Amino acid sequence: MDAFYASVEQRDNPDLRGKPIAVGGLGGRGVIAxxxxxxRKFGVRSAMPSRVALRKCPTLLFVKPTFEKYKAVSNxxxxxxxRYTSIVEPLxxxxxxxxxxxxxxxxxxxxxxAQEIKNDIRNELSLIASAGVSYNKFLAKIASDQDKPDGLFVIPPEEGPTFIKQLPIEDFFGVGKVTAEKMKANNIFVGEDLLAYSKIELQQMFGKTGSFLYGIARGIDHRKVKATRIRKSVGAEQTFSENINDEISINEKFTQVFEKWWERYENHKLKGRTVTLKIRNFEFETITRSITETEYITNKSDVRQKLTDLMRESIxxxxxxxxxxxxxxxxxIEETDTEVQQLTFW
Structure with a gap:
């Protein structure tokens, strides 16, 4: 979907149509959803602090998000x-x-x-979608971003390897900022540069992602579209309206986040072994610390103490x-799931 949350709001409120709007970002500490x-013509992007967005676009209008509405439209x-296939894998x-x-x-x-689906979404929901069509998941995803908004981009099998050769590595689906910088440090700037490395060399540099990159550089991606996805993590986080730096406030906020997280974890039913603490400071620097236990985590007070110790070490x-x-x-369940995926659940 093209600018999904914002497009739904513009559809439902004619006064917002044709105007620069941002969903979320309310208040001085807000972030654009x-x-x-x-x-976007002014450089406003998702995940951007609202104060930065306002500097780029002084006429920007902020809209409070309504996620229940977006979920209903998504359904x-x-x-x-x-209508067209039963094999649908939501991202x-x-x-x-x-x-x-x-x-x-x-x-x-x-x-x-793809064109029929785009037409149905436009005619029935008054929204615009873009589609990517290809012979594997990686190329279909890349294609979907090539001609936005209202795009329909096709990469046929005979053109796949050539297309990837010219693709900047920061545009590779699943390659984050850190991996991209590491690739550039090894003189890998576009897909063609990956061809100079063997599978073993890429594995040594990038771990299990190396095998995936080796295949993708050659237009090969055998991952199937899975109608049922496995949740990779369960978490909770809170962004504060004001920066905090005293111990009492930090402990209070940590308790709120911890209790919310533990409730979600218990409701998830499956047990995990790796717990991660995430802290972001006033300069938007993010620190993450993890502990992996030999047994699945079931003791609330024990894991809370370990997270508290991690927090004291990190702040x-x-x-x-x-x-x-x-x-x-x-x-x-992850012991049998080896597919490379990029998922975040909060």
Whole structure:
């Protein structure tokens, strides 16, 4: 979906149409959840602090997010997907992979199916979607971002390897900022540069991601579209309205986040072994610390004490913080799940 949250708000409120709007970002410490294309022309982007966005676009209008509404619209979009195929793998509320090898309408063209889905979303929901069409998940994802908004970009099998050769590595789906910088340090700037390395060399540099990069550089991605996804982590975090740096306030906020996280963890049913603490200071520097236990985590007081110790080790005296988060991963079911994925659940 194109600028999903912002587009839903503009659809439902005619006064916002054609204007630069940002969903979220309310208050001086707010962060942008989504920006309309009118706002993006000024350089406003998601995850940007609201004060920075306002400097870029003084006429920016802020809209309070309504996630229940976005989820309801997402369900309507998902229903349209399922008209064409039962093999739908959601990535988020506004994005999904579809395997249309055996379409319910027996249409012989994935491109025509993508266009029909775009038409249905426009005609029935008054929203705009972009689609990427290709022979594997990686290229379909990359293609979906090539011609926004209202795009339909196709990468056929004979063009896949050539397309990837020219692709900047920071545009590779699943390659984050840290990995991109490491790749550039090894003179890897575009897909073609990966071809100079063997699979073993890439594994040595990037771990299990190295095997994935070796195949992708050659246009190979055998991952299947999975109709059911496995949750990789369960967490909770809180961004504070004001920076805090005194011990009493920090402990109070940590307790709130910890209790919310533990409740979600218990409701998740599956047990995990790796717990992670996340702290962000007033300069937006993020610190993460993790502990992996030999047994699955079941003792609330024990894990709380260990997280408290991690926090004391991580916080620099006198440096205000603005966010605390806790998450757990390494679930029981993951022992048989080896697919490379990029997922965040908060």
């Amino acid at each position: 989504a920006a309309s294309y009118e706002a 309507e979009i998902n229903a349209i997907f399922h 988020s509320l506004d994005e999904a992979f579809l395997d249309v090898t055996y379409s319910k309408y027996e249409m012989q063209s994935a491109t025509l199916i 620099v005296a006198g440096v205000p913080i603005r966010l605390i988060g806790v998450s757990i991963s390494g679930f029981e």
